[in-house]
Amino acid sequence: QQPVQSPQAVILREGEDAVINCSSSKALYSVHWYRQKHGEAPVFLMILLKGGEQKGHEKISASFNEKKQQSSLYLTASQLSYSGTYFCGTYYRGPNDMRFGAGTRLTVKP
Amino acid sequence: DAGITQSPRYKITETGRQVTLMCHQTWSHSYMFWYRQDLGHGLRLIYYSAAADITDKGEVPDGYVVSRSKTENFPLTLESATRSQTSVYFCASSSGGALEQFFGPGTRLTVL
Numbered sequence A: 001q002q003p004v005q006s007p008q009a010v011i012l013r014e015g016e017d018a019v020i021n022c023s024s025s026k027a028l029y030s031v032h033w034y035r036q037k038h039g040e041a042p043v044f045l046m047i048l049l050k051g052g053e054q055k056g057h058e059k060i061s062a063s064f065n066e067k068k069q070q071s072s073l074y075l076t077a078s079q080l081s082y083s084g085t086y087f088c089g090t091y092y093r094g095p096n097d098m099r100f101g102a103g104t105r106l107t108v109k110p
Numbered sequence B: 001d002a003g004i005t006q007s008p009r010y011k012i013t014e015t016g017r018q019v020t021l022m023c024h025q026t027w028s029h030s031y032m033f034w035y036r037q038d039l040g041h042g043l044r045l046i047y048y049s050a051a052a053d054i055t056d057k058g059e060v061p062d063g064y065v066v067s068r069s070k071t072e073n074f075p076l077t078l079e080s081a082t083r084s085q086t087s088v089y090f091c092a093s094s095s096g097g098a099l100e101q102f103f104g105p106g107t108r109l110t111v112l
Helices: none
Strands: A004-006 A009-013 A018-023 A030-036 A043-049 A052-057 A060-065 A072-074 A082-092 A102-110 B002-005 B011-012 B019-025 B031-038 B042-051 B052-058 B064-066 B076-078 B087-094 B107-111
Touching: A004 A082, A009 A018, A018 A082, A018 A102, A018 B031, A030 A060, A030 A072, A072 A082, A082 B042, B002 B087, B011 B019, B019 B031, B019 B087, B019 B107, B042 B064
Parallel strands: A009 A102, B011 B107
Antiparallel strands: A004 A018, A018 A072, A030 A043, A030 A082, A052 A060, A060 A072, A082 A102, B002 B019, B019 B076, B031 B042, B031 B087, B042 B052, B064 B076, B087 B107
16 A cells, blocks of 8 residues: 655755655555755655645745656755655545555755 | 753653653644654654643554643653653644644653
């Protein structure tokens, strides 16, 4: 039931763009995106509901493809502060169904 | 200060001992969650609570016990710690079951 994230890791130069994908084998109600810096707690970025697209944080946006049960996180013109591990959380029917992907480690270099 | 706090931040214990991790939030959020984070597994839900005196199992509840007598507190107890329970534990709270979650700073637990 754990969603599959890809890629597992990505290295960027400042100003470059990146896309992180999150796929589920089950029908989703919503997808959460969080960022976690090393040694810190995950921090909420945004939630997407079925069919929705929301721009919630700086130059970071996301989409939700209901047919494919897939969400993508778009980071444009990346900054050094974007470095961290990005997790998607998939919500199916209830709070006990919340599942997180294994994470995508993003490194932005000067 | 407002927010969500966890204590202790670090804990080393021995196999077979009982350990309680504390979580406290000041937002009066109705939902609270306990996760464990291990390399390669991301965050896995242990238990959650929808309100005081209402708790339910998550993905990996075995070996853990929770209680919630007050809205602001959600302690997690390992009744007889095992080495496989060595992990980083995060508590989170939310105003709704499907809404954004706010995470505490985490407790790094080592079971020897």
